[in-house]
Amino acid sequence: MGTITDRNVIEVDFDTDNRAKYIVLESAIRAAITRGDLAPGTRLPPVRDLAWKIGVTPGTVARAYSRLTDGGVLEAAVGRGTFVAEVTGPAPIYREFQALEVDSTPHLTGTDETRVVNLLSPHLPSVGQADLIRRLLGEIAADPPSGMMHYPSHAAERPAREAVRRFLDHPTLGPLEADDITLTNGGQHAIGLVMQAVLTGRRPVVLIEELTYPGFRRVAEMLRAEVIPVAMDKDGILPDALEVAARGADVQLLCTSPDVHNPTCIATPVARRREIIEVARAANIQILEDDCYQMQRGDVDSYRLLAPERTWHVSSIAKTITPALRLGFAMAPRSHRMALRRAAEYSSFGLATPFSDLAARLFVDPALPGLMAETRDVVGTYVRAAAAILSDHELHWRDDVSFLWLILPDGWRASAFCRAAEAAGVKVRAAEEYTGRDANAPHAVRFAVNSGVSLAIFEDAVRRLRRLLDQPPEGLRV
Structure with a gap:
């Protein structure tokens, strides 16, 4: 007190x-x-x-x-x-x-049994990025470089695109110019712009991984595309299954998250990527490469580097800095840059000028790399704590990824487990959310790091999951 x-x-x-x-x-x-x-x-x-x-x-x-x-x-x-x-x-x-308290997990004050912890979506720690953004917004408000009375324009966005180029630059991404980058209102907007730029005809087909980020399916269906899942293994999409799916249909786009697969944490090795590219080239399929979940770039060559003539790369800062700003990026094959740029301009004229001014300063601020490293360290601490608590169960995780994939033991179905977890005060996602309506989903759940709560509260939530895992319902025990 x-x-x-x-x-x-x-x-x-x-x-x-x-x-x-x-x-x-x-x-x-x-x-x-x-x-x-x-x-x-x-x-x-x-x-x-x-x-x-x-x-x-x-x-x-x-x-x-x-x-x-x-x-x-x-x-x-x-x-x-x-x-x-x-x-x-x-x-x-x-x-x-x-x-x-909209930017933290809802709580019910009281005992451990009444506290609700939301592990549905990642919640990044606030380690100083909010203060940095607040300061930069204050500077922009006092003297906005783009003014406050003009439409966004490609020319006015150039400082922001150059800052993003420097922010993203990495050997595994391939050669990158400012004009390769289209600024978007987050990663989901970037996915939508790519599909608008790529898909043609009355009933185009989009291929997705059999377990996949639901946003791919939702945008494709909104654009009246047929969505077909492709079988996977521990290394990602199966090339043979991809080849079969591409036959006899107007397949135009393959959506994949090769560096951090959502929800399983799979990373597709470069040898498998080359096999997938070979199939895509033979069938003339474009590739949408989603890089929104990687907290730091690894050493595996991207699709953009390996197949630059057909790869559309999207990313955002939602899992590395903050999801609040809705700042994302899309990069088209160079022969299609104008198609992507037109999709962005026709849908919204471009990023709001105060936010392009913010991007121009944020992504080159000398404090940003340290803040991102500290964010990764905090997320890693939470992930390792969860892995230790669930060490006796089949858990897929990486300490640079803000979610974990839990295979349920015999006796539990994902939907039943989610209901039991919520009754115990913990919200998690069932595998069904990452499959099509008619698919046979695995008995698994995804739960995210919520570093908006203390490590002790997060650990307590994971222990509640552990108690449920160790005591499946009597009627389902095998």
Whole structure:
């Protein structure tokens, strides 16, 4: 328990509230204002003073103050301090939503049995990237390089594309020029633009892995394409199965995630990639290479390097920096660059100019590589902790990937396990979500790293899964 005083008191209880400390402090300040203990105009203690009084880091206090300031609860005066904001009228609706903890796992305060931990999608740790983005956005707002009264344009985006080129540059990706890059509103948007640029005819066919990221299927079906799954093994797509699928149909595109397969963590070795390319060339199939899940580039040559004449490469920062910005990239074969560029311009005219200005600064900021490395380290710590807890079960994982693939033991079906896990306060995804409706899905689940909660809470959630794995339902035990 901690208090801050001058003539006012804020009660901060870190012992029984398991949420992140900055959230506990933020809630305590809000409560004190609601009670009237902190009146409008009251000056709050300096960050370092409050941090010392309640036994937390200055960063914890600064983050709580920043969130409250962004929400209009506090106001900061340069050189004077931070004050409780004057109430001049109803708060804008967006502030009500900012008051919610939308960027962390929902919690039910109370015992371990009532806490809910969401492991459906990866949640990256905040290690300083939010502060970096906030600072850069402030600089852009004060003096926007692209102005605030112009449509986006290919020419105006060039600084951003050059920054992205430097950010992505790696020998395994192949030669890369700024004009190879189309900026997108996230990886899913990039996938949609590629399909719009590639698919033609009344009923084109798109091939996908038999277990695959659902976004491939959803975009293809929206564009009225027929979607056909291709069998896999431990190295990815089977070339023979790909050759059979390509016969007698208007197959135009193969979608694959060769470096980090979602959901299984498979990485396709270069020898298998060459076999797949041979089939794709013989059948004149384009390749969509999804690189959105890799937290650091490895040493295996990409499809873009191995088959540059037919590879469309997409990536984003959702799994490396933050998913909030919706910044992604798409690269077409050079003979098709204009087709991809037209798809982007016809759909949205381009990236909003403040975000292209942000990209131009963010991707060349000297602090970014260190922040990304720290993010990987934190995610790796969580992944290794989960692997240790589930060491007696068949688990597929990599410490540079923010999700894990769990093969269920005899006695469990994926759908039943997901229901039992949610009843135990843990949300995970069933294998069925990664297959077609009529497919026979494996008895497996995917769960993601949620580093928006403490490592202890994450470990507790994984232990709950472990208890379920060790005690399958009586009616299903074999």
